[in-house]
Amino acid sequence: MKKKVDYTLYLCTDRSFMSTNTIEESVELALEGGCTVVQLREKDCSSKDFYDLAIRVKTITHRYDVPLIINDRVDIALAVNADGVHVGQSDLPASVVRKIIGDDKIIGVSASTKALALQAVADGADYLGVGAMYSTNTKTDAGVITIDTVKEIRKAVDIPMVVIGGINKNTVSNVKGIGVDGICVISAIVAQQNITQAAKDLKELFMKP
Amino acid sequence: MKKKVDYTLYLCTDRSFMSTNTIEESVELALEGGCTVVQLREKDCSSKDFYDLAIRVKTITHRYDVPLIINDRVDIALAVNADGVHVGQSDLPASVVRKIIGDDKIIGVSASTKALALQAVADGADYLGVGAMYSTNTKTDAGVITIDTVKEIRKAVDIPMVVIGGINKNTVSNVKGIGVDGICVISAIVAQQNITQAAKDLKELFMKP
Numbered sequence: 001m002k003k004k005v006d007y008t009l010y011l012c013t014d015r016s017f018m019s020t021n022t023i024e025e026s027v028e029l030a031l032e033g034g035c036t037v038v039q040l041r042e043k044d045c046s047s048k049d050f051y052d053l054a055i056r057v058k059t060i061t062h063r064y065d066v067p068l069i070i071n072d073r074v075d076i077a078l079a080v081n082a083d084g085v086h087v088g089q090s091d092l093p094a095s096v097v098r099k100i101i102g103d104d105k106i107i108g109v110s111a112s113t114k115a116l117a118l119q120a121v122a123d124g125a126d127y128l129g130v131g132a133m134y135s136t137n138t139k140t141d142a143g144v145i146t147i148d149t150v151k152e153i154r155k156a157v158d159i160p161m162v163v164i165g166g167i168n169k170n171t172v173s174n175v176k177g178i179g180v181d182g183i184c185v186i187s188a189i190v191a192q193q194n195i196t197q198a199a200k201d202l203k204e205l206f207m208k209p
Numbered sequence: 210m211k212k213k214v215d216y217t218l219y220l221c222t223d224r225s226f227m228s229t230n231t232i233e234e235s236v237e238l239a240l241e242g243g244c245t246v247v248q249l250r251e252k253d254c255s256s257k258d259f260y261d262l263a264i265r266v267k268t269i270t271h272r273y274d275v276p277l278i279i280n281d282r283v284d285i286a287l288a289v290n291a292d293g294v295h296v297g298q299s300d301l302p303a304s305v306v307r308k309i310i311g312d313d314k315i316i317g318v319s320a321s322t323k324a325l326a327l328q329a330v331a332d333g334a335d336y337l338g339v340g341a342m343y344s345t346n347t348k349t350d351a352g353v354i355t356i357d358t359v360k361e362i363r364k365a366v367d368i369p370m371v372v373i374g375g376i377n378k379n380t381v382s383n384v385k386g387i388g389v390d391g392i393c394v395i396s397a398i399v400a401q402q403n404i405t406q407a408a409k410d411l412k413e414l415f416m417k418p
Contacts, residue, residue: 046299074284078309090255100287
């Protein structure tokens with residue numbers, strides 16, 4: 001059965017920006033601080049290494065009863081029986097992913113426009129990753145969108161959406177009160193010296209009225 | 210149902226060594242010359258590009274009734290309903306691939322030792338890619354093995370095996386009469402000015418008594 005997801009604080013990993021030695025450490029510290037979803041993103045390792053890592057990370061996320069989403073690689077998601085997969089516009093089309101992965105898994109889709117958001121919903125997406133909100137070091141090719149675009153997408157679709165790209169303690173207040181279900185964070189969590197505290201602080205800043 | 214495969218002349222693509230503009234052109238010319246299996250190998254393109262390419266190549270291979278095998282990416286193989294997948298020792302384990310891909314698809318495994326070959330058979334491999342036979346420009350990290358190792362593997366396993374790595378018109382005679390089912394070729398076909406003729410010549414050299 002598809003896991004019911006709390007999208008409030010969605011962690012995305014990036015091994016090049018970590019303050020810890022291993023991704024497992026980062027993930028565990030972030031979960032300790034209240035992350036509610038973990039997406040594992042690996043662009044430059046072998047399939048075997050990605051698979052082995054995903055197995056280790058899944059052991060941790062499941063201990064915290066938090067869903068594990070695999071970026072791009074549907075085969076890795078299937079291989080480790082992850083909770084879902086996240087695809088960008090350069091990955092497999094969501095409609096194709098749905099056929100491969102079945103109805104019980106979560107599919108997230110990156111969307112930077114209303115048209116892409118509507119297409120994602122039509123393709124069977126369970127949630128949207130909307131952004132990039134701000135220019136960021138972790139994904140240098142991502143185009144920045146406006147708060148108005150986020151609002152427009154929010155009006156157009158009724159599936160959960162998280163905002164991504166440059167969300168940190170300074171910018172989080174800008175994405176409150178516009179109907180997004182959560183914030184997706186990379187460096188503002190994993191690059192911090194105190195990952196657990198960073199996660200706690202961001203969650204509190206996003207949730208407090 | 211699993212396709213019955215003629216492994217005689219197994220083409221593996223590599224876009225960095227092509228004499229043609231597109232992989233589709235290379236594949237079609239090689240099929241015209243008698244290639245019996247096509248493996249699509251893409252290490253540096255997006256999933257979407259790999260998927261789109263695989264769809265286009267499958268249209269060609271199926272016109273020639275030749276199986277299409279996808280290197281490494283089980284999700285791409287599933288997405289395009291390819292005939293099978295080929296995994297190396299740095300890819301998903303064959304036993305895991307079998308669970309994902311089902312019993313009707315072909316799984317090939319790279320094996321450079323008898324132990325790896327036996328493991329591959331135990332994991333459910335349908336055929337082996339054995340090598341590298343000779344040092345090669347297309348896979349610079351591949352360790353070279355001896356003809357004796359090939360013979361040892363041939364004695365130990367009874368699934369089809371193709372040899373790979375530096376097989377060309379000068380070396381092909383060395384891998385005849387040792388019980389291999391076919392030759393796997395990259396640059397000796399796709400890098401040649403006349404791909405069709407190169408394929409024809411290699412097939413003839415390998416098959417003639």
